[in-house]
Amino acid sequence: MPECVYTAGMRASDRAHLTLREEIIAGDLAPGSVLAEVEQSARLGISRTPLREALGRLVADGLAAPSAGRGVVVTAVSLDEAAPLFDLRIALEVLAVRRSAENAQHDPAARELFSGLAVRFEDAVAPLREGAEPSEYYALTEELDRAIDSTSGNAYLTDSLRTVRIHLVRLRRLSRHSPERLAESAREHAAIARAVAGTNPELAAAATVLHLQHALSHLRTASLPAPDPPPPGGPAQPSTASTALGPEARLKETTA
Amino acid sequence: MPECVYTAGMRASDRAHLTLREEIIAGDLAPGSVLAEVEQSARLGISRTPLREALGRLVADGLAAPSAGRGVVVTAVSLDEAAPLFDLRIALEVLAVRRSAENAQHDPAARELFSGLAVRFEDAVAPLREGAEPSEYYALTEELDRAIDSTSGNAYLTDSLRTVRIHLVRLRRLSRHSPERLAESAREHAAIARAVAGTNPELAAAATVLHLQHALSHLRTASLPAPDPPPPGGPAQPSTASTALGPEARLKETTA
DNA sequence: TGGTCGATCACTGTATACAAAACGGGCGAG
DNA sequence: CTCGCCCGTTTTGTATACAGTGATCGACCA
Known part of the structure; x- marks a missing residue:
């Protein structure tokens, strides 16, 4: 995967915020994905402290929301x-x-x-x-x-x-x-x-x-068919971030 | 100084955010005040980590802005x-x-x-x-x-x-x-x-x-040319606000 | 067999220690 | 006298260790 932006020289928390934001927007992190601190910090190669700052900014942006006891989850979009x-x-x-x-x-x-x-x-x-x-x-x-x-x-x-x-x-x-x-x-x-x-x-x-x-x-x-089948009250399945790359991650910019 | 809100049970970062926001809005922390991490964490009786989160939210709210090398400063208002x-x-x-x-x-x-x-x-x-x-x-x-x-x-x-x-x-x-x-x-x-x-x-x-x-x-x-004198029981001194600022940075705003 | 209670586990929240970087002051050269 | 450079200090940025809390799962009892 190409590092599309010039990330050298910036703080680790900025890098994490930028990376996570792009992944959420791109759909690589599906709505409902749990952004566990230890998991994401290990994946991004940084410590928990800058990652926490990145998560806080994500929450402020409205891209993620804190879930009681489970950390922050990617907000749904419809x-x-x-x-x-x-x-x-x-x-x-x-x-x-x-x-x-x-x-x-x-x-x-x-x-x-x-x-x-x-x-x-x-x-x-x-x-x-x-x-x-x-x-x-x-x-x-x-x-x-x-x-x-x-x-x-x-x-x-x-x-x-x-x-x-x-x-x-x-x-x-x-x-x-x-x-x-x-x-x-x-x-x-x-x-x-x-x-x-x-x-x-x-x-x-x-x-x-x-x-x-x-x-x-x-x-x-011109809406695309929703990738999430469950219609009942449950808003989004608590899929873990690491496994979320499977089902719906491949609808990449098919607009032509 | 009345603890106007019920602060038990909430996180230290929430308390710090709430306290600092009220102090900034009330004018106890004048525009231009430097919110040094060690100083404020010592004053509020918490560690630097939750204070950093509070400062980040203050910046997101627009009440403070990061200043290179000096930490975050309370934004001016006019x-x-x-x-x-x-x-x-x-x-x-x-x-x-x-x-x-x-x-x-x-x-x-x-x-x-x-x-x-x-x-x-x-x-x-x-x-x-x-x-x-x-x-x-x-x-x-x-x-x-x-x-x-x-x-x-x-x-x-x-x-x-x-x-x-x-x-x-x-x-x-x-x-x-x-x-x-x-x-x-x-x-x-x-x-x-x-x-x-x-x-x-x-x-x-x-x-x-x-x-x-x-x-x-x-x-x-109906603008106020000269706001109120410093409060009689005012415990919060402007700290390093006046020391690190040049002559031109001292704005017309004072503590209200 | 179903419900409830308890322990275990993982996670977040917090504290502290370390490292890097930027500002300010001081010194020397032009 | 002024400009530029260097170094000390102070600050933030990061990492890690510790503690509290809530959820999950299993076992026990009715």
């Missing part, structure tokens, strides 16, 4: 959470793009930034429709997110959006994204970036609502 | 942050009351709850105008917050609001609240509760915008 999550997300993102568009009126560099992003999104439409790998497109959307964060001028808002986006990435994995939808999404992103570059707050807000409503409705209709 | 904080707060609270009002349409118990709160807010108007202690009123507002949180039906939203409200309490300490303003605020809160009880989302949203805009403008105009 499409039922899409509605409340998008409800919040729409409010936050609309506010962010509105402020970015307003602030861009006195910031020529920001206008240039968003103009460039708009062009890059438009250039990404055709390849996506032809079935290109969406990872590059996702990186572009993260770049747009960062641009909005930096120009909205509201650290509190950026912080709230950070948490929302973490959960969003997990939700995205529950749905299959067709090339048509990805291309449409890129067009919508281009419209948002263009509206911000044009310093039109209302247009930017409307474009954002449009995009997010489309994303939500598509998320609902 | 009225300059009121604008972005309220910008986010308005978006979140408006969404919350809107959803609460919607959900109350199918929840008679919620309507009863908000009706009762509206009456209690109206009953609090007269005493506040006559200079009553606002602590009881603040407890009532927290009760309204909890009612909105529980009926909005959105855990993500509730979580974001939690962080906002922590910072809000710190901001509130920077401003003086006249009995007139407190009474007016109680009336506005009553209007919000009444609108939710009446299952009118738009009215509830408008009442919330009205209240928060009033609160923000009053916060700006």
Whole structure:
């Protein structure tokens, strides 16, 4: 497995937090997996102390929750959470793009930034429709997110959006994204970036609502079959982390 | 110094987190104070390990920030942050009351709850105008917050609001609240509760915008230039806060 | 045979000891 | 006189050892 990020020089607790977060988001650590301290510290080659700090940050992120007596378990994620999550997300993102568009009126560099992003999104439409790998497109959307964060001028808002986006990435994995939808999404992103570059707050807000409503409705209709069969009250089977790599770990980015 | 909360049975890290958070919010730990691990662990009578966890949660809450080589320092708070904080707060609270009002349409118990709160807010108007202690009123507002949180039906939203409200309490300490303003605020809160009880989302949203805009403008105009002198029984000395800080780091905030 | 009680076990929570790294002060050279 | 470098001190980062607590499983009794 490739160490995708440059991990040298950072603290062990940061490495553990990053690794566990990616594994949870990727699904390698299935919801319900118990993150036992001794087990995970041994697996990651670190001690319990930095691992505990990493687990605490995971809990703060909402990716794990403490279970009485069993340590922390990976939180479940389902499409039922899409509605409340998008409800919040729409409010936050609309506010962010509105402020970015307003602030861009006195910031020529920001206008240039968003103009460039708009062009890059438009250039990404055709390849996506032809079935290109969406990872590059996702990186572009993260770049747009960062641009909005930096120009909205509201650290509190950026912080709230950070948490929302973490959960969003997990939700995205529950749905299959067709090339048509990805291309449409890129067009919508281009419209948002263009509206911000044009310093039109209302247009930017409307474009954002449009995009997010489309994303939500598509998320609902293109859901993947749930890997967990048990319908009764029990939320998730307490599968141990070491054995969780078996059944459902192989649904890796099959979106095409 | 009253131990206001029941601390038996909880973990040492929870106690430390709670204690430090209250001290920061109350101003006993002034902005810029260095929270050295050995010093604070000795003061609170615990070891460094649970204290570290408490500091980590403080950083996650935004009440402290890590400073390279100096440990974590209490974050500064000023009225300059009121604008972005309220910008986010308005978006979140408006969404919350809107959803609460919607959900109350199918929840008679919620309507009863908000009706009762509206009456209690109206009953609090007269005493506040006559200079009553606002602590009881603040407890009532927290009760309204909890009612909105529980009926909005959105855990993500509730979580974001939690962080906002922590910072809000710190901001509130920077401003003086006249009995007139407190009474007016109680009336506005009553209007919000009444609108939710009446299952009118738009009215509830408008009442919330009205209240928060009033609160923000009053916060700006009634700032405290020189806060309270140090408390007479104040045992917690600012420790190394003033020693390691340069002249420019000493902000206008002092212990409240 | 079913229920309940007890012991065992594993896990977390806490404390302390060790090591690395960064800041501040002091010294010397230019 | 100022700038740059070096070293001591203090701080955090990490590892490990210990204790308390809860759950699980087995045995015993009704």
